[in-house]
Amino acid sequence: MLSTMTASSTPAAGRHTGDSVQRSRDSVQRLMDAAVDAFADKGFHATSTRDIAARANMSPAGVYVHFASKQDLLFQLCKRGHVLALEIVISARDSAHTPPSQLVAIVSAFASWHAEQFRTARIVQYEFSHLTPEHRAEVLAVRKQIDAVVRNVLLAGVASGDFDVPDIAVTTLALQSLTIDVARWYGPGVRRTPQAIGTAYGDLALRLVRA
Amino acid sequence: MLSTMTASSTPAAGRHTGDSVQRSRDSVQRLMDAAVDAFADKGFHATSTRDIAARANMSPAGVYVHFASKQDLLFQLCKRGHVLALEIVISARDSAHTPPSQLVAIVSAFASWHAEQFRTARIVQYEFSHLTPEHRAEVLAVRKQIDAVVRNVLLAGVASGDFDVPDIAVTTLALQSLTIDVARWYGPGVRRTPQAIGTAYGDLALRLVRA
DNA sequence: CGAATCACTAAGCGCTTGCTTAGTTTCGAT
DNA sequence: ATCGAAACTAAGCAAGCGCTTAGTGATTCG
Known part of the structure; x- marks a missing residue:
């Protein structure tokens, strides 16, 4: 209440x-x-x-x-973080107009966000599981939207012939694994800048779809 | 004591x-x-x-x-899990004799292990941070050995001309991110079998090194 | 047999936890 | 000046925590 x-x-x-x-x-x-x-x-x-x-x-x-x-506090943090992540992905997608450049923009922005805001990202990705079922469901809805954005870019790229992807689901998951895991290993003391990580990961994404 | x-x-x-x-x-x-x-x-x-x-x-x-x-219990679990992971990676590497096939063997075995034993893998990857500094240091040593195995295969592949990898460190990290993250999303209810995940991820690994 | 050693438990100690209650202070609106 | 509402705190409660202690029954050895 x-x-x-x-x-x-x-x-x-x-x-x-x-x-x-x-x-x-x-x-x-x-x-x-x-x-x-x-x-x-x-x-x-x-x-x-x-x-x-x-x-x-x-x-x-x-x-x-x-x-x-305390649970409510986690929920607010988790929801705010997910909404922010969704906004980042959407605005990255809209900054470009071909599937390959959209993919690079998304992965690059998402990866560097996971480095720069690794504390928030950790909560979003790893403390998420400690939410109550109702709260988890609400946040999961945002998560699915993020997933859909990535998947749709892959589908568009396959349709246009830019990408060679045998399994859309696996590749969608793999792209997210790549970026999400940044929050696990990044921290103060890591020399590489968030931006450099973003750039490098953008390239890796293109390799994954064999563009 | x-x-x-x-x-x-x-x-x-x-x-x-x-x-x-x-x-x-x-x-x-x-x-x-x-x-x-x-x-x-x-x-x-x-x-x-x-x-x-x-x-x-x-x-x-x-x-x-x-x-x-309780801390000791976590440590024993964490250490045992890391040693097991190292053994899996090493035996996968030794099952093949060219860098590309070694890479596929390693990533495939590691990914399917992270699915099949996702509970152990989660402790290895995510509860690891709750160890005391001394325990963490001991486990970290094993972790570095795993990292070295992957990196050495990449180095060998670049040397032999099989791989095109601009940044060994980033790609080593990315390969591990891919497989480690399996433990985060895999669980009962995921339809894909661990073996199928391993096979799919082996292919993704080859793409990452543009073999 | 008798002594020692083991795995194991019932009970509980001291402490920390998430959270509440009852009350004080601060401040804008009248 | 006075009131009402809100932010905030000091104190503390019930419950749960990690872990210890004192003791029991089974097993192994001389």
Whole structure:
């Protein structure tokens, strides 16, 4: 009841326009940032609500002013991350107009995002499984849209004769595996820049479809 | 002190040869199986020692007869899994004699192992990060050996002119990403057989090196 | 047989967990 | 100035955690 209302759409619950709304927004942002950091480097279950609160300079109870539960916080993070990922993929696709260039744009953007925002990406990809079934279902819908974008580019490329792909499903999966796994191994201390990773992975994608 | 001695080498701690040794070995096996199942589907931190004990039909305290701690159990699992993975990669490599066929053998075997033993593989790949620094270092050494096997095949293939690979490091990583990620998405309910996945991924590997 | 050693359990200790409650402060609206 | 609502905290509760202790019954050895 509280849960979906919390850190979501409602720009102003009442008719306030002053600083209090801004302060609340700041707190929500600080909590989410704190939770991203904590979940990404210790995992959802190894992170305590006290830990999140401390990172956000708040008392343990302060978390519950803005989020219904620790689970709710994970859900908000996970959903926001998935929506962001979908936007990135769509805008990459729309930046190009032939299947090969669209594929390069998508894989390159997606891979470099998984490096640059590896903390968020880890939550999106690996903490996802700790959501409740209902929350998981909602996020899964976004995930399927991402999958569809990639698959449709492959289908278009095969239809146009640009790609040679014997199994669309396997290749779609493989392309995503390639980019998703970046979030697992990337971290501070990795020398290669996110952009360089994107470029290299764009090339690998073309090889996978034998363009 | 207890930790490294527990589920490890010593075939018989004293000079026993009777059933008691066999019973202990069975219990260790049951506990490890239980822990693999639990860790793989709930994660290390979300799994309680009581949960592991219950799955192995034991009392909570029974775990500590065979393992020094929950952390120790994860370490044994993680190490065993890594050693097994290394053996698979090495024996795949040795089953073939040219770089292309070696690459196909390695990727194919590794991918189908990640599907067939996805529970163990998940622990190896994703729970690995929850080890203590010392344990992590020990396991990391095995991981580097796996990496070296793949890299050396790529180097041999480039040297022989069979492969066209601009960046050995990136391609080594990409090949592993491809196979490792199988453990993330594979599960009961996935129709494709592990063997079919192996075959498909062997082909993808050849594409990545433009053989 | 008797002693030692083993796997194993019932009970529980000290601590941390997610979350609540009751109350204080802050602040915009009247 | 006063009220109402919201953000926030100090304190703490019930439950669950990893792990220990004290003890039991079976097995092996001299």
